[in-house]
Amino acid sequence: MDDEQLRAQLTLPRFPRSAAYDPRWLIRNVMGPNPLWLLEELTARMPLRPGMRVLDLGCGKAVTSIFLAREFGVTVWAADLWVAPTENLARIREAGCADRVFPLLAEARELPFAHGYFDAVISIDAYHYFGTDDFYVGYLADFIRPGGLLGIAVPGLRAEIDRVPEHLRPYWQWEFASLHSVGWWRRHWELTGKVGVLDAWEQDDGWRYWRHWCRVCAQAGEDETVREASRHEARMLDADEGRTFTFALLVAKKPEVGGT
Numbered sequence: 001m002d003d004e005q006l007r008a009q010l011t012l013p014r015f016p017r018s019a020a021y022d023p024r025w026l027i028r029n030v031m032g033p034n035p036l037w038l039l040e041e042l043t044a045r046m047p048l049r050p051g052m053r054v055l056d057l058g059c060g061k062a063v064t065s066i067f068l069a070r071e072f073g074v075t076v077w078a079a080d081l082w083v084a085p086t087e088n089l090a091r092i093r094e095a096g097c098a099d100r101v102f103p104l105l106a107e108a109r110e111l112p113f114a115h116g117y118f119d120a121v122i123s124i125d126a127y128h129y130f131g132t133d134d135f136y137v138g139y140l141a142d143f144i145r146p147g148g149l150l151g152i153a154v155p156g157l158r159a160e161i162d163r164v165p166e167h168l169r170p171y172w173q174w175e176f177a178s179l180h181s182v183g184w185w186r187r188h189w190e191l192t193g194k195v196g197v198l199d200a201w202e203q204d205d206g207w208r209y210w211r212h213w214c215r216v217c218a219q220a221g222e223d224e225t226v227r228e229a230s231r232h233e234a235r236m237l238d239a240d241e242g243r244t245f246t247f248a249l250l251v252a253k254k255p256e257v258g259g260t
């Protein structure tokens, strides 16, 4: 696929901001479903203002952190466990954002910040790795100022399941047990009272966007490992036809005072 074809494939009317980013750069830094499409959808319902202090939790290769700084003028702490901050700094500098995006190594369960430090925490395709623990949202809320925001976008399920659907058996990975429905996430957060859910939704046609991204990466991925993993994921989504997998997006607000 040449550059022009690739750009055409990744220019979708639904995600105009994402379309402005270099497709080769995006694919070179792929770690899962297109993080900019998820972030663009999330932030359309999350009021971010210039100057806000935002934690990008599980930022991976900091693609989302760069997008947040550029699109919204926020200051971003780009925190990740698997990707080294030195590697992310090179990408952040190259994108001209080093004055507004600060990379660091962080374990989500041992965050090195003061309580009340952030105006918002955002997590794209990462929160399910640590956030299914009943106690986690209460722990994380401590780092958000009163009235601050929490927004996540994660791969999820249309509805909770008790067993692996037959059609997904050839593709199932044990880690999929961390995927949940929007309703599950909403209940999980609301019962704590630590945050109030403002909005919770499934991405319309989310599985089709996911599959489209996989198909593009299957052709344009930089190495055969990426191309084969993408082909495999596209086949899984084909077999599922939107019956099981989706994306769950939630925006919540920490109470202005208290939060029991």
Ligand SMILES: C[S@@+](CC[C@H](N)C(=O)[O-])C[C@H]1O[C@@H](n2cnc3c(N)ncnc32)[C@H](O)[C@@H]1O
Residues within 6 Å of the ligand: 030, 031, 032, 034, 035, 057, 058, 059, 060, 061, 063, 064, 079, 080, 081, 082, 083, 106, 107, 108, 109, 123, 124, 125, 126, 129, 130
């Ligand atoms: C699938 S990648 C997504 C990365 C990025 N947000 C994106 O969408 O491109 C999941 C990320 O979650 C991070 N992660 C997983 N467990 C974590 C933990 N306990 N603390 C911090 N980050 C974690 C990993 O380091 C990884 O970069």
